[in-house]
Amino acid sequence: MFNKKDIQKKIHSITNTKKITKAMEMISIIKMKKVDKKIKKIFYYFNTLKEIIKKIIYLSQSKKQKNIFTFPKKIKKIAFIVVFTSKGLCGGLNHNLSKKIIPYLNNLSLNKVVYKLIILGKKEINFLNQFQNDIKIYDNNFFKNLNYLHSSKISKILFSDYKFNKFDQILIAFNKSQNKINYKPVIETLLPISLKDNNQINRNSWDYVYESNIDLLLENLCNQFFNIKIYYSILENLLTEYSSRVIAMKNATENSTDLIKELHLIYNKLRQDNITQELTEIISGASAVLMD
Structure with a gap:
């Protein structure tokens, strides 16, 4: 049973903790707004680039x-980018992503597909321990200096590996923001680029003048798209964090x-009990004196 002093200490301790959690909440709101602005800035460029690549793919396919x-x-080797958080205190974000990835990786192993993991972030130790032999890159300080150029260092390596057939497919797993509250862990294909769309492209409505051959142009655009897609996915994961x-x-x-x-x-109940007890003792003492 706590006494009044112990309860006062507990109240003081929890009050200090409350100040910290409130401050962390406000800091996270500010950081979330900054990341949201970055995503919005990239969004229109990203979608425009996607549309251009879609049309050029259509053109190249029409020319067989x-x-x-x-x-x-034919998929035999896969590079798998996994985006975790760099810090904790963000609910079950990393755990839910691991639950999404692990069955997928186990299925790849059953089908005898070799995969290498590129881990960004550090807050999922159990996952790292389980797949430590399959890790190609582990950057636990990735988010320390996060910007497009920093992100491009990894994407440049992977794009080159894919170009020279070291990998047949490149995937990325991250938490995708649905709104300010909800998110879902997803696995998306980065390469080869597949931009499926139910809308038919009217070739007569557009045309391009190429200064080089279509393969070189498409390679450069795919490289740019690949870099931006990785950075965009990382920002989305950061937003959910x-x-x-x-x-x-x-x-x-x-x-x-x-x-x-x-x-x-x-505390008030204990205080009241103590007052009642003291009054009872005073009345009992006074009664004893009067009886004498």
Whole structure:
């Protein structure tokens, strides 16, 4: 049973924790807004580039040309980029992503497909321990200096590996933001590029003048698309990280408030019991004196 002093210490400790969680919530909101702005800046360029590549792929297919960056290969070797968070306190974000990836990797092993992992972030130790022999790149400080150029260093290596047939497919697994609250772990194919669309392309509505051959142009555009897609996916994962941390810290702050209220009630009850006991002792003592 706690005494009043112990309860006061607990209230003080939880109050300090509440201040920290509230501060972390506000910091995460600011960071989330910054990442959201970056995503919006990239979005239109990313979609325009996607449309251009789609049309050029359509043109090359109509000429019965096969480009290694758009034509599927027989899959024997896969590079698998996995984007974890760099910090904790973001709910089950990393755990849910691991649950999505592990069955997929086990299925690849059953089909005798060789895969190499490129791990970005560090907050999923169990996953790292389980697949440590399959890791090609592990950058646990990736998010320290995150920008497009930093991201391009990894994408440049992987694009070159794919070009020279070291890999037949490149995938990326990350948490995709659906709105400010919800997210879902996804696995998407980066290479070969497949831009499926139910809408028919009207070739008469567009045309291009090429300064080089179509294969070289398509390679350069695919390289650019590949770089941006990786950076865009990383930013989306970062957005879900901050969003999840905002929710986690908000819940922690609310729970601290509720706990402080409960402790105040217990403290007041103990205080009242002590006052009642003291009054009882005084009345008993006074009665004994009067009887004498």
